[in-house]
Amino acid sequence: MSAPTLDRPAVDETALQAQFDATIAADHRVEPRDWMPEGYRKTLVRQIAQHAHSEIIGMQPEGDWLLAAPSLRRKAVLLAKVQDEAGHGLYLYSAAETLGADRADLTDRLIEGRQKYSSIFNYPTLTYADVGVIGWLVDGAAICNQVPLCRSSYGPYARAMIRVCKEESFHQRQGYELLMTMMRGTPEQRAMVQDAVDRWWWPSLMMFGPPDDDSPNSAQSMAWGIKRHSNDELRQRYVDMSVPQAQVLGVTLPDPDLRWDEESGHWRSGPIDWAEFKRVISGEGPCNAERIARRRAARDDNAWVTEAATAYAAKHAEGHAGAVA
Amino acid sequence: MSTDVTAEGGHGAVPTGPEVPVEPRPRAVRRDWPLYEVFVRGKRGLNHVHVGSLHAPDDEMAVHAARDLYTRRNEGVSIWVVKAADITASSPDEKDPMFAPSGDKVYRHPTFYEIPENVPHM
Amino acid sequence: MHEETVYDALTNAHDDAGHWAFGTGFDEPLAGVDTTVPDGVDPADLGVYCLMLGDDALVLAQRLTQWMTNAPELEEEVALGNTGLDLLGQARLLLARAGSVGVLGRSRSLATASIPDEDALAYFRDADEFRNTGLVEAENGDFARTMVRLLVASTVRLAVFARLRESRDPVLAAIAAKGVHELAYHRDHAARWVLRLGDGTPESHRRAQDGVAAVWPLMADLFTATDVEARLVAAGVAVDPAAVRDEVREVLTTVLERATLTVPPWPDDVAPRGREGRHGEELTALLATLQGLARQHPAATW
Numbered sequence: 001m002s003a004p005t006l007d008r009p010a011v012d013e014t015a016l017q018a019q020f021d022a023t024i025a026a027d028h029r030v031e032p033r034d035w036m037p038e039g040y041r042k043t044l045v046r047q048i049a050q051h052a053h054s055e056i057i058g059m060q061p062e063g064d065w066l067l068a069a070p071s072l073r074r075k076a077v078l079l080a081k082v083q084d085e086a087g088h089g090l091y092l093y094s095a096a097e098t099l100g101a102d103r104a105d106l107t108d109r110l111i112e113g114r115q116k117y118s119s120i121f122n123y124p125t126l127t128y129a130d131v132g133v134i135g136w137l138v139d140g141a142a143i144c145n146q147v148p149l150c151r152s153s154y155g156p157y158a159r160a161m162i163r164v165c166k167e168e169s170f171h172q173r174q175g176y177e178l179l180m181t182m183m184r185g186t187p188e189q190r191a192m193v194q195d196a197v198d199r200w201w202w203p204s205l206m207m208f209g210p211p212d213d214d215s216p217n218s219a220q221s222m223a224w225g226i227k228r229h230s231n232d233e234l235r236q237r238y239v240d241m242s243v244p245q246a247q248v249l250g251v252t253l254p255d256p257d258l259r260w261d262e263e264s265g266h267w268r269s270g271p272i273d274w275a276e277f278k279r280v281i282s283g284e285g286p287c288n289a290e291r292i293a294r295r296r297a298a299r300d301d302n303a304w305v306t307e308a309a310t311a312y313a314a315k316h317a318e319g320h321a322g323a324v325a
Numbered sequence: 326m327s328t329d330v331t332a333e334g335g336h337g338a339v340p341t342g343p344e345v346p347v348e349p350r351p352r353a354v355r356r357d358w359p360l361y362e363v364f365v366r367g368k369r370g371l372n373h374v375h376v377g378s379l380h381a382p383d384d385e386m387a388v389h390a391a392r393d394l395y396t397r398r399n400e401g402v403s404i405w406v407v408k409a410a411d412i413t414a415s416s417p418d419e420k421d422p423m424f425a426p427s428g429d430k431v432y433r434h435p436t437f438y439e440i441p442e443n444v445p446h447m
Numbered sequence: 448m449h450e451e452t453v454y455d456a457l458t459n460a461h462d463d464a465g466h467w468a469f470g471t472g473f474d475e476p477l478a479g480v481d482t483t484v485p486d487g488v489d490p491a492d493l494g495v496y497c498l499m500l501g502d503d504a505l506v507l508a509q510r511l512t513q514w515m516t517n518a519p520e521l522e523e524e525v526a527l528g529n530t531g532l533d534l535l536g537q538a539r540l541l542l543a544r545a546g547s548v549g550v551l552g553r554s555r556s557l558a559t560a561s562i563p564d565e566d567a568l569a570y571f572r573d574a575d576e577f578r579n580t581g582l583v584e585a586e587n588g589d590f591a592r593t594m595v596r597l598l599v600a601s602t603v604r605l606a607v608f609a610r611l612r613e614s615r616d617p618v619l620a621a622i623a624a625k626g627v628h629e630l631a632y633h634r635d636h637a638a639r640w641v642l643r644l645g646d647g648t649p650e651s652h653r654r655a656q657d658g659v660a661a662v663w664p665l666m667a668d669l670f671t672a673t674d675v676e677a678r679l680v681a682a683g684v685a686v687d688p689a690a691v692r693d694e695v696r697e698v699l700t701t702v703l704e705r706a707t708l709t710v711p712p713w714p715d716d717v718a719p720r721g722r723e724g725r726h727g728e729e730l731t732a733l734l735a736t737l738q739g740l741a742r743q744h745p746a747a748t749w
Contacts, residue, residue, distance in 0.1 A: 033414065056521065063516045067509060070741040071566045071749045072542075076535045079512060083528030086521050087394055093521075094378040097360060103380060104357040128740060128749075160377065167398075178749070185748045294516060302519035304654070305590050308647025309382030310358060315646065316383070358520070379522055386639060390522040393529050 024225050029155035032098040040224050044154050045101050046115070047226065052092035053110045053117035057291050059085045061125045062134055070128060077174050078131060084171065088164045095156040111296045119277070120207050122285025129182060129189070129196035135175015137197070137204040137242065143168050144238045145208065153225030176245065183250055190250075197246070198254045205269065206277045208235035236266055243267045360409040361387040363394075365401035373405050381406075476540060476625045477618065484548055485615045488682050493616060494550025495578065495675045496685050498568070499722055500607075501541030502579035505569060506730070507600055508534035509737055510587055519590055526636060530597070533629040540622050542568045552576045559746050570741035574731050580721040582665040584730040591644050591651065592658035598637035599662055602698045603669060605630040606691035615683040638702045645706025656708055667714040673722045 016035040023030055030036055059082045066082060069075035093103045109115040120138055125131065146165050152158040182189040209215060209231040221227035229237075246253050257270030279285075358380040364373035376395050381387035387406040395401065484490050511531040518524040545551075546564020554571035562571075582600055587593045608630055611623035644655040670692040672680065679685030696713060703710045720726075741749075 059516050059524075066512050066515055067736045068740045070570070070744070070747070071563075072505075072535065072539050072569055073566075074749050075512075076532060076539070079515070079528055079532055079535065082515055083397070083525055083532070086524040086528065087397065090379060090394055090521050090525070091377055097378060102357070163376075181748055186744065186746050188744065189747050298517050298519070302590055304648065304650050305519035305644070306358065306382075308651030309386065309643045311647045311651075312643040313383035380520065381522065382643065386643075389636065389639070390526065393526040394522060397525070397529070 024153055024223075027151075027153075027225070029158060030153050031155045039220070040226075041099055043221065043224070044157065044226060045096055045099050047221075048092055048096040048099070048157055049101065049106045049109070049115055050117060052089045052096060052106070053115060054121065055085045055089035055092060057110075057117045057121045057295070059089075060291055060294060061121055061123070061287070062131055064125055065128060065131050068128075069131075074131075074178065081135075081171050081174065084167050088167070091160040091163055092157075095154075095160045098156045107295070107299060111292060111299060113292070117291075118207065119280050119285060120203055121291060122280055122288045123199070123203055124286050126199070127192045127196060129179065129192040130200070132175045132178035132182065132193065133196040133200045135171050135173075136179055136245070137175075137200050138207070139168055139171040139175060140242060140245075141204045141207045141238050143172060144234050144241070148228035148234075149226075151225075151228060157226070176249070179249055179251075193249075194251050197251045201253050201255070202272065203277075203280075205235060205239070205272055206274075208232075208238065210274070239267045239269050358382045361391070361406045362409050362412060363387075363391040364405040364407075365391075365395055366403035367400060368402055373403065378409060384408075476536075477621055480621045481617045482547065485617075485682070485684065488616070488684055489678070490548040491550060492675045492679050493684060494545040494548045496679050497541045497545035497548070497619070498550065499578040499673075499676075501538045501545060501568075502577050503583050503600070503604065504534040504541065505538035506577070506579045506733065507583040507597075508532075508538060509733055510583065510593075511597070513587055514590075514593065530633050530636065533626075533633065537622065537626050537629070538569070539565050540618075544618050544622070557742075557745060561748055562745075566741065570738045571745075574726050574734055575724045577726060577730060577734070578722055578724065579726075579730070580665075580669055581727065582662070582669060582721075584721065584726060584733060585661075585665060586729055588658060588661060589654055590640075591654035592661055594637050594640040594644065595655065595658035595662045596665075597633060598641050598702060599666065599695075599699065601630050601633040601637055602695050603691060605634050606694045606698075607686045607688070610686040610690070614685070619684065634698075641702055641708075642706045645703070645708040652707065655706065659703065659708055659711060663711045664714050667717045668720045668722070671716050671719055673719045676722075 017037065020030070020034070020036055020040075023034070030040075062078060063082050066075070066078055069078050093106065096106060097103060106115065110117065125134070143165060146161055146168065149161040150158055150165055152161065179193050182193050212218070212230045212232045215231055218227060218230060222230075243253065243258070255270045257268075259268055261268045359382075360378050361381055361384075362378050363376050365376050366373045379387065379390050379394055381390050384406065388404055391404045391406050396404070484493060508531045511527050511534070514527050515524060515531075518527055542565040543563070546568060551564065551567060552572055553576065554567040558567035558571040582596065582603075585596065587596075605627060608623040608626045612620055612627065614620045614623065641655060644651040646652070670688045672687055672689060676685050676688065680687045700710050721730075741747075
């Protein structure tokens with residue numbers, strides 16, 4: 001038996017848009033079942049999915065060292081970190097699902113190359129120093145990008161990012177601590193650290209994306225409150241953070257033009273080689289195919305496991321209903 | 326030059342490639358496990374709070390996956406999971422008549438009443 | 448940008464949400480525990496026994512870690528990560544205890560003085576000095592075999608640790624007291640999977656049954672005490688592996704039957720192999736990966 005359906009007042013799209021605009025203008029959060037413009041929803045799904053994919057693919061470069069970590073303490077730290085990244089991926093897929101996306105579908109899109117992940121993870125990890133440098137520089141850059149996202153206008157994304165950022169701070173610190181330890185070690189270890197810094201510094205700068213005057217999509221995202229600072233602002237902040245950290249560590253950042261600008265109070269870096277970057281992001285990165293192949297294998301080779309659990313649940317569904325008081 | 330990269334997403338520059346819109350899809354049966362919403366009681370004396378979701382084949386696996394995922398750092402003393410599909414929500418839009426009427430009942434809130442500052446314990 | 452540092456921005460803006468991202472109550476597992484070797488116990492025996500239990504945990508953790516980035520679902524990556532971390536934690540405590548009572552074997556002639564005992568033992572012993580059982584060193588196989596092996600290994604270990612809480616060695620007792628909670632969870636997790644795979648689809652049933660067939664023979668040398676264990680059992684320090692056999696058998700039979708799997712004949716006991724340092728190719732290969740980097744740089748600190 002159900003109540004008769006009563007007509008509700010007609011919904012006026014213009015009024016909804018006005019309400020949405022007012023929410024954004026007041027810096028309030030948009031929540032999943034609020035009305036939102038289609039462009040906002042699509043942009044968010046793409047952004048959150050890319051972020052989630054990046055976490056999951058990002059498990060691999062460091063994961064390659066899990067079995068060979070050179071001390072049990074480092075092995076535990078790295079395992080916890082790689083596991084965290086799986087967790088971060090899950091928090092983010094979770095946020096994307098509040099927008100009507102479906103995780104299995106997003107995974108298919110990743111594997112089929114229809115959605116992308118951060119190109120930084122297409123570089124190989126050649127020595128154990130890379131584990132430290134990824135923590136220090138790559139996670140450091142990610143934190144610069146991500147902390148402002150804790151104030152994203154979309155509630156579930158902002159909440160996921162708070163949790164991710166808090167956990168991410170451990171990632172950066174373990175990386176820096178590893179590098180400090182290695183710098184106090186043998187000459188060979190110090191050389192490994194410098195070599196890793198040489199290889200990762202420029203890619204980490206590129207993580208912030210193209211310069212502001214060449215970043216056409218940013219304006220809309222800023223207006224929607226799903227991007228909080230411009231690419232160049234964030235990059236500058238990252239450089240200012242990293243230079244003194246490099247000094248304490250005793251490594252040289254591979255940029256002959258890097259200099260302190262007294263007037264502005266900022267470190268100024270040399271020009272970025274975007275052509276090299278483009279090669280990596282267009283799928284010519286050394287590890288692109290390998291990274292995707294691993295995800296595909298995890299999905300396809302183990303599909304029978306997922307199916308088995310589904311079948312078991314179906315068989316035992318009746319017995320379960322009403323069991324919980 | 327680089328108009329085909331963007332810095333959106335927390336790990337920075339991501340190639341945008343050809344635009345592939347993602348349509349909302351009913352969370353229907355495929356091979357995937359259902360979506361569960363997870364609620365964690367952070368410590369005794371607090372309510373269970375929604376912390377996120379996960380996929381699991383059944384209730385029992387869901388509660389264990391929630392333990393593994395959402396309490397890796399001792400964040401909780403109790404966990405609830407519920408199939409997302411089983412949640413009845415107030416309405417499609419959270420800013421709607423169900424909540425609007427109480428917004429003006431400011432007299433429900435303690436700050437509505439002006440009390441002289443010399444009245445103690447108020 | 449108004450934030451002083453990126454981390455400040457977190458705490459300032461989100462005080463209300465702060466409580467759940469980090470928990471509290473991380474305890475030092477051996478805080479305040481008396482570390483003297485009990486009267487009448489040969490430290491060399493105690494050290495070797497710690498190696499047996501520690502190596503089991505280390506080798507199984509390494510096997511489970513092989514699933515990271517390859518697991519069936521992301522939720523399972525996280526679950527396996529937790530199990531691996533628990534076992535790694537147990538291994539570190541046990542290897543450190545072995546080192547502290549002076550059992551370092553040849554490792555100390557290879558590792559430099561700055562390398563802690565737990566790492567000297569993990570990275571600078573050869574296969575013949577490892578005391579783990581063949582059960583944990585066998586390859587993972589598919590997910591079904593991995594879960595059957597985890598079920599067996601955690602059932603045995605839980606039964607041992609439950610008794611070890613009464614050990615006369617306070618360190619072993621403390622490690623066991625912490626470990627039983629972890630192992631109970633590992634056993635549950637594996638059992639839940641064995642149920643679902645055994646009673647899932649025809650394919651998963653077949654794979655689970657194959658996994659049982661592969662794992663069952665590996666139990667043959669689990670329940671016979673070595674001389675070291677026998678002496679420590681007499682001294683009230685160790686658990687007699689024969690004493691846990693019936694409990695293990697009952698648990699495994701219950702799980703397999705509920706999973707609609709056929710329980711194979713129980714393997715006949717044979718003399719200890721892995722516990723005496725006799726291992727196969729699988730351990731040699733596992734150790735080559737585990738130890739390769741550390742051995743390339745014996746003077747390094749990490």
